[in-house]
Amino acid sequence: MLPLMCAAVASAAPSAEKAAFFAASASAMLSSGEIFPVKKPAENSAAASPEEPAAAADKHFPDEKTAESSPLFTIDDSMMLSFGELEIPNSTNEERFVPNESVDAGPKPYPESIESRDGVITAMSYGHFEGDDYIDLDIAGQVRNLTNVSGERLLEESRLAPDFTVEKNGEPQVLIMHTHATESFEPYERDFYDSSFNSRTTDRSMNMAAVGNAIAEQLEAAGIGVIHDTTLHDYPSYNGSYDLSRETVQKYLEEYPSIKIVLDVHRDAIERESGERIAPVAEINGKNAAQVMIISGCDDGTMDMPNYMKNFRFAALLQSQLESDWEGLTRPVLFDYRKYNQDLTTGSLLIEVGGHANSIEQAVYSGELIGKSLVKCLT
Numbered sequence: 001m002l003p004l005m006c007a008a009v010a011s012a013a014p015s016a017e018k019a020a021f022f023a024a025s026a027s028a029m030l031s032s033g034e035i036f037p038v039k040k041p042a043e044n045s046a047a048a049s050p051e052e053p054a055a056a057a058d059k060h061f062p063d064e065k066t067a068e069s070s071p072l073f074t075i076d077d078s079m080m081l082s083f084g085e086l087e088i089p090n091s092t093n094e095e096r097f098v099p100n101e102s103v104d105a106g107p108k109p110y111p112e113s114i115e116s117r118d119g120v121i122t123a124m125s126y127g128h129f130e131g132d133d134y135i136d137l138d139i140a141g142q143v144r145n146l147t148n149v150s151g152e153r154l155l156e157e158s159r160l161a162p163d164f165t166v167e168k169n170g171e172p173q174v175l176i177m178h179t180h181a182t183e184s185f186e187p188y189e190r191d192f193y194d195s196s197f198n199s200r201t202t203d204r205s206m207n208m209a210a211v212g213n214a215i216a217e218q219l220e221a222a223g224i225g226v227i228h229d230t231t232l233h234d235y236p237s238y239n240g241s242y243d244l245s246r247e248t249v250q251k252y253l254e255e256y257p258s259i260k261i262v263l264d265v266h267r268d269a270i271e272r273e274s275g276e277r278i279a280p281v282a283e284i285n286g287k288n289a290a291q292v293m294i295i296s297g298c299d300d301g302t303m304d305m306p307n308y309m310k311n312f313r314f315a316a317l318l319q320s321q322l323e324s325d326w327e328g329l330t331r332p333v334l335f336d337y338r339k340y341n342q343d344l345t346t347g348s349l350l351i352e353v354g355g356h357a358n359s360i361e362q363a364v365y366s367g368e369l370i371g372k373s374l375v376k377c378l379t
Contacts, residue, residue: 114194140323142332158316163346164260171258179245199356211367218371261347277357282328290354310346
C-alpha cells in the first residue's frame with residue numbers, strides 16, 4: 001500500500017470557528033476532550049438503551065502512531081457522543097440524533113462560493129495497519145475486527161464465496177442507494193476549507209448521487225442490471241433517515257426479487273481536534289482518488305441479523321478485488337457491531353467513499369474504480 005502522504009499544514013481553525021462548524025453541520029453531539037477509544041464488548045453484554053444514545057466507538061481512528069499528536073474526530077453515520085460510558089452500537093441507536101434541525105430548513109443548493117480559508121485540509125493515504133484488530137486477507141486488503149469474533153474465523157469466512165450469483169438476464173441484480181444522500185464534498189482538490197459550508201447539499205451533481213452514478217455506469221456497461229435510487233432520505237430531516245432508506249430498499253426488493261446486492265454509498269468525515277480536516281486519498285494511475293472503506297456489520301445478538309457472515313464474505317471479496325486492482329485505494333474493512341439495514345439481503349454493504357475534505361472529482365473517480373472492481377467480482 002501507499003505510504004502516508006501529507007499536504008502542507010497551515011494554522012488550525014480557531015476553536016470558536018470549529019465549534020460553529022459542528023453546530024452548523026449538525027454532524028454529531030460532541031463533548032469537549034478527546035474521543036473515546038474503542039473497546040471490544042464482553043460476550044452477552046447488553047445493548048445500549050434506545051433512549052440513551054451510546055458513546056461513539058471511533059471506528060475510523062487510524063493507527064495510534066499516526067495520530068498520537070492530535071486526536072481525530074470522525075463525524076460519520078454512526079457517530080454519537082454522550083457523557084456516559086461506551087456501549088455497543090445497535091440498530092436502535094446507531095444513527096445519531098440531531099437535536100436542532102432549524103439550520104437545515106429549505107433547499108440546499110451547492111454554494112456558489114466557499115473560498116474563505118477557515119481551516120486546513122491535509123491529504124493522507126492510510127496504508128497498512130498493524131495490531132491485533134487487523135487481519136490481512138489472503139489476496140489483498142485488510143479487515144479491522146472490533147468484535148469478539150476471532151480473526152481466525154473471519155479469515156476462514158473470507159475464503160468462502162458470497163451467498164449469491166449475479167446473472168446478466170436483463171433483471172436488476174444490484175441496488176445502489178444512499179441513506180445520507182446529501183453528504184457532499186469540496187468543489188475541487190485543495191488544502192483549505194470554508195466553514196460556512198456544512199458539506200451537505202441537495203444538488204445531486206455534488207452529493208453522493210454523483211458517486212453512485214459512477215458506480216452504476218460501470219455495472220451497466222458490463223451488462224449487469226442495476227437500479228440507482230437517489231432519494232434524499234436525509235432531507236429535509238436528517239433524523240430517521242435509516243428508517244426511510246429501509247423502506248426504500250424493502251420496496252425495491254419486493255418489486256424486484258432478482259436484486260442480490262444492496263450498496264448504501266456514503267462519505268466519511270474525518271477531522272482533528274484542532275479543526276484540521278483529513279482527506280483520505282490514494283494515487284491511482286497518476287490521479288488522486290478518495291480512499292474507500294467498506295463497513296460490514298456483525299450481530300451482537302440484538303440486531304436480528306443472522307446472515308451477517310454472508311455479507312462479510314462479500315465484503316472480503318470486494319475488498320480483495322479493490323486492493324488488487326487499485327493498490328492503496330482501500331482502508332481496512334470495518335467489521336463491527338452495526339446494522340445499517342444489512343439484514344435485508346446477504347449482499348448488503350455500506351461503502352464510505354472518501355470524506356468531506358475530499359473533492360467531488362476524487363470521489364467520483366473512486367466510484368468509477370469501485371464499479372470496475374465490482375464487475376470483476378460479479379462476473
